Amino acid sequence: MATKRIIIFDTTLRDGEQSPGAGLNSKEKLEIALQLARLKVDVIEAGFPISSQGDFDAVKLVASRVKGPVICGLARAIKKDIDSAYQALRKASRPRLHLFLATSKIHMKYKLRKAKEEILRLAVESVKYARNLADDIEFSPEDASRSERDFLYSIIEKVITAGAKTVNIPDTVGYAVPTEFGQLINGIKQNVPNISKAVISIHCHNDLGLAVANSLSAIKNGAGQIECTINGVGERAGNASLEEIVMALATRKDFFNYNSSVKTREIYKTSRLVSRLTGILVQPNKAIVGKNAFRHEAGIHQDGILKKRTTYEIMRPEDIGLEENRLVLGKHSGRHAFLVRLKKLGVTLKETELTKAFKRFKDLADKKKEIFDEDLLAIVEEEITVLPETWRLENLQITSGNKIVPRAVISLKAKNKVIQRSSSGDGPVDACYKTIDKITGIKGRLLDYSLRAVTGGKDALGEVTVKMQSKGRIVSGRGTSTDILEASVKAYLSAVNKLIN
Ligand code: KIV
Numbered sequence: 001m002a003t004k005r006i007i008i009f010d011t012t013l014r015d016g017e018q019s020p021g022a023g024l025n026s027k028e029k030l031e032i033a034l035q036l037a038r039l040k041v042d043v044i045e046a047g048f049p050i051s052s053q054g055d056f057d058a059v060k061l062v063a064s065r066v067k068g069p070v071i072c073g074l075a076r077a078i079k080k081d082i083d084s085a086y087q088a089l090r091k092a093s094r095p096r097l098h099l100f101l102a103t104s105k106i107h108m109k110y111k112l113r114k115a116k117e118e119i120l121r122l123a124v125e126s127v128k129y130a131r132n133l134a135d136d137i138e139f140s141p142e143d144a145s146r147s148e149r150d151f152l153y154s155i156i157e158k159v160i161t162a163g164a165k166t167v168n169i170p171d172t173v174g175y176a177v178p179t180e181f182g183q184l185i186n187g188i189k190q191n192v193p194n195i196s197k198a199v200i201s202i203h204c205h206n207d208l209g210l211a212v213a214n215s216l217s218a219i220k221n222g223a224g225q226i227e228c229t230i231n232g233v234g235e236r237a238g239n240a241s242l243e244e245i246v247m248a249l250a251t252r253k254d255f256f257n258y259n260s261s262v263k264t265r266e267i268y269k270t271s272r273l274v275s276r277l278t279g280i281l282v283q284p285n286k287a288i289v290g291k292n293a294f295r296h297e298a299g300i301h302q303d304g305i306l307k308k309r310t311t312y313e314i315m316r317p318e319d320i321g322l323e324e325n326r327l328v329l330g331k332h333s334g335r336h337a338f339l340v341r342l343k344k345l346g347v348t349l350k351e352t353e354l355t356k357a358f359k360r361f362k363d364l365a366d367k368k369k370e371i372f373d374e375d376l377l378a379i380v381e382e383e384i385t386v387l388p389e390t391w392r393l394e395n396l397q398i399t400s401g402n403k404i405v406p407r408a409v410i411s412l413k414a415k416n417k418v419i420q421r422s423s424s425g426d427g428p429v430d431a432c433y434k435t436i437d438k439i440t441g442i443k444g445r446l447l448d449y450s451l452r453a454v455t456g457g458k459d460a461l462g463e464v465t466v467k468m469q470s471k472g473r474i475v476s477g478r479g480t481s482t483d484i485l486e487a488s489v490k491a492y493l494s495a496v497n498k499l500i501n
């Protein structure tokens with residue numbers, strides 16, 4: 001039987017960005033979108049333009065700069081939303097308008113306060129209106145999995161007649177279970193007379209941990225497009241994870257018989273980028289991209305792997321772009337070796353970035369004997385941060401102990417001025433952060449702080465991630481150093497710099 005092709009619709013920049021605290025600015029969204037294009041997803045949902053000026057600008061930027069995938073903007077089924085999405089997408093060579101309107105009894109009665117007839121009318125009118133602006137229209141009956149079947153069939157039929165080319169079936173609240181969700185897709189195929197004129201898409205949330213299972217069941221039952229996000233980020237418990245779906249299809253081709261356009265060797269890099277820019281860490285046991293996903297601990301397993309890899313490994317780490325955690329460079333490595341290694345990792349830097357990253361590498365090599373790929377990626381990611389650094393760390397001095405009050409003295413540089421202040425705190429990190437607040441005058445609330453070692457070993461690089469809130473905005477920051485207090489300060493400063501810019 002000929003292999004079928006699934007359309008991969010990535011919504012990391014829209015539903016993914018609805019993750020609490022993910023907040024991405026336009027440049028960060030563009031950086032992720034460019035990487036999604038390298039990953040070769042079919043569709044990028046870049047945002048919800050009417051929701052804020054920032055989202056509008058981000059969709060516009062992505063639409064004008066990212067070539068290859070279809071660029072999609074979300075809109076409620078109302079004219080002003082559709083106009084806004086259309087305006088934001090004007091520069092896209094392949095724009096798509098994605099309209100949604102709830103169809104479940106509970107949403108229609110309590111949220112929309114509208115009867116079925118009105119919902120049908122609004123759906124049809126909005127699709128017709130959008131169709132006058134663009135060719136590629138997707139329609140989502142929100143909360144489809146909890147909608148009355150006959151009403152759902154009827155609205156799908158009518159929006160297809162009105163011009164929708166894709167009908168997306170969202171499990172908005174993550175309520176469905178796999179067999180049932182598969183039957184829903186099959187029911188649509190059997191009961192919507194004109195369904196062959198549209199692609200059936202699905203969009204699953206992970207409230208019961210079933211988003212990927214539901215998506216795969218939908219594929220088995222004829223869905224042609226899957227909506228998903230990198231690392232499974234998204235509203236509440238998140239969306240179906242792109243990397244899990246793509247690798248399930250690739251690994252179990254014997255069962256599914258589907259191909260996707262995704263270049264799987266770009267998966268790991270994309271996962272890291274999304275994690276770095278959203279500040280949402282990937283849990284170590286996360287399938288495909290978690291730190292432990294390819295690590296074998298049990299002796300019997302290690303022995304089996306050495307004898308024949310496939311005894312315990314169903315995928316190869318290199319298939320997702322994960323090279324072995326090899327010792328690569330050291331103190332005596334030169335710029336050329338550094339550049340070659342980065343190329344191997346798929347990282348290309350501009351000359352100025354390379355100079356900064358190489359200096360950082362040399363500084364690190366003075367402190368840490370063995371430098372692994374993970375170290376390299378961490379420092380490079382930090383050096384090519386997309387934001388102009390308003391405040392930079394010049395000097396840091398901390399006194400701390402179990403019998404004294406911790407105190408920090410910090411000098412920060414902005415443009416050409418250097419400001420030094422000091423402060424005490426409950427602990428050394430608190431003392432540092434209070435000192436930075438004094439210098440910058442920005443008093444954000446620290447919502448989250450986490451520290452992890454980038455690799456093993458006592459001299460490992462520490463990576464700190466923080467989330468900060470100020471005037472209703474939530475931003476994340478990340479910093480790395482072999483000194484965890486310096487990493488803490490860098491992470492906090494990168495968040496502060498985001499708040500300023
Ligand atoms: O979960 C959902 O229903 C959505 C729609 C807007 C597609 O995100």
Ligand code: ZN
Pocket residue numbers: 015170172203205235
């Ligand atoms: Zn959603």
